[in-house]
Amino acid sequence: MASKTPRRQTGRRSKWAAAALIGVGLLLTGGIYAGASAAMASTEPSAAESQLTVEDGKKLFQANCATCHGLNLEGTDDGPSLFGVGELSVEFQVATGRMPLQMQGPQAPQKSPQFTQEQIEAMAAWVQSEAPGPSYPDDRILDGEGDLTAGAELFRINCAMCHNVAAAGGALTEGKYAPALTGTSPLHIYAAMVTGPQNMPVFNDMTLTPEEKRDVISALMYLQESEDVGGFSLGSLGPVSEGLFIWIFGIGALIGISVWITAKSN
Structure with missing residues (x-):
């Protein structure tokens, strides 16, 4: 009988195989768990998206404004x-970043807001519940469909002496200023x-009726969307900037041309 010899294994299992x-x-x-967690989180509303209450507004106010x-x-x-x-x-003061105030000064500057719009509206709602005052207008007041001609005239009579006839803003006394309205929202x-x-x-409403306010807002919205047909706006400061431009560049160019002609003739 032929003797049976055991078959030798051709490979050897690495000692790192189990660890691998x-x-x-x-x-x-871990990948499956992370994917499932992300999918569940995407279906749940975040804190910023959840509706804040008046009580939330009170807490935000007392934590950030009560000082x-x-x-x-x-x-x-x-x-x-x-x-x-x-x-x-x-809403106006906080949404424009004027409040909370960074430092005491002649005027609170506009800056990026420190709160979300939901937080701002919650604080505003709490203040309104405790000490009522002016509230949000009807959507019609902000629709931009008012009388542009009447609005522009009202703006020139009541606002242009501070904000400039082109709503570019202007300086006041003691370090104060009227801000530009070229990027201000209708609200x-x-x-x-x-x-x-x-x-x-x-x-x-006795000074400017709601309809007149609508006209002014419509005129400013039209001004914001219009392009400068004359080219450079020069800050929309009128004769001052235009005259300075002519003196520096216009007369300067004439002097340069005169010098160049004289040098060529010699």
Whole structure:
């Protein structure tokens, strides 16, 4: 009988094979878990998307504004009382970044807002519930469909002496200034007229009717969307910037040409 010899194995299992299999298994498990978690998170509303309540607005106000304006809107030595300012004033001041105030000065500058729009509206709603005042206008006031001619005339009579006839803004006294309105939203134009922020006078319905406010807003919206047909706007500062441009570049060019002609003739 032929003797049976055991068959020798041609390969040898590496000692790292088990570790590699465990690692692959862990990676697959982790990947599946991460994908499932991301899918579930995408279907749940985030904190920013959830509807904030008036109570949330109170907490935000007391945490960020009460130092100057008081826990109950009574005001302090560092900030005025907010009784009667209404939600529209809060929305304007906070949404334009003027509040919270960075430092005391002649005027609060506009900057990027520090809160989301939902947080701003929640704080405004709390202030309105505690100390009612001017509120949001009807959508019709902000639709831009008013009388442009009447609005432009009203703007020139009531606003151009500070904001410039082209709404480019201008300097006032003691470091104060009237901001440019070339990028201001219709809501904030209305809010400024109704609440009178900074050095702005209040235009109540006896001074400018709601329809006249609509006309002014429509004229400013048209001005924002229009292009300068004359070329360079030169800051829309009128004869001052135009005359300076002529003196520097116009007369300067004439002098340069005269010198060049004289040098060529010699």
